[in-house]
Amino acid sequence: MTLHVQHHISDELLLDYATGNLAEGWSIAVATHLALCPACRDRLSFMEHTGGQLLEATEVTDKEVSPADSWAAMKAKMAAQGSVRTPAAKPVAAPRDLPILPEPLRSYLGGDIHDLKWRALGRGAYHIPIKTGDKESQVRLLKIPAGKPVPEHSHGGRELTLVLKGAFTDGATVFKRGDIEEADETLTHQPVATPDDDCICLAVTDAPLKFKSLLVRLVQPVLGI
Incomplete structure (x- = not known):
């Protein structure tokens, strides 16, 4: 089986990860994606190398440099070297006997998918909340039945969803x-799991989801989503 990653981490989010400015929950999602995506590992390596070059070339002054200025300098440096856009992903060999959950996520959960104890969400969906040391984000593993939709919703903040098994569609994507x-x-x-397999995702949010359905909103405090 060959893995082709098509949807990548944004430059801004990857830079925050590289500079240690992400809370633990977001960092879990980024690190797990990096374990599956050689293209983003290459981007991270390039950012770290470029950041080191910028640091060495920067003269020490009394003027404080803002994060926005630092990011602007980083993008200018990357643009000069033709590396601002996301590079094409390289196929990754993924033998069937490899774990579904890569590190560091597997250690947070204490095992691979078949070792886990899922909690029912209703309509055949399951989840596993993941404890972290930060109070900014909520992290959970989700299992959506094949061919079934997630309830339609908007967001009170940011949401990252990383596919670990199966697939889902969001509109035409x-x-x-x-x-x-x-x-x-x-x-x-309203993401929908593809009909060929259950979809297992890592989801990270920093605010409760805003569901369109009144019934889902009523049970939302109990489910903690």
Whole structure:
């Protein structure tokens, strides 16, 4: 089986990860995506190398440099070397005997998919909340039955969804293993698991989802989503 990752982490999010400015929950999602995506590992390596060069070339002054200025300098440096856009993903060999859950996620959950104890969400869906040390994000593993939709919702903040098994569609876009979707307050959507297999995803949010269905909103505090 060959893995082709098509949907990647944004430059801004990857830079925050590289500089240690992400809370633990977001970092879990980014690190797990990086374990599956050699293209983003290459981007991270390039950012770290470029950042080191910028640091060495920067004269020490009394003027404080803002994060925005640092990011602008980083993008200018990357543009000069033709590396601003996301590079094409390289196929990754993924033998069937490899774990479904890569590190570091597997250690957070204490095992691979077949070792886990799922909690029912209703309508055949399941989840596993993942404890972290930060109070900014909520992290959970989701299992959506093949061919079934997630209730339509918008967002009170940012949401990262990383596919680990199976796939889902969001409109005309398909997200498969290794793909990551980044959503914010501007997006209202209803992802649907593809009919060939259950979809297992890692989801990270920083605010409760805003569901369209009244019934889902009523049970939302109990489910903690």
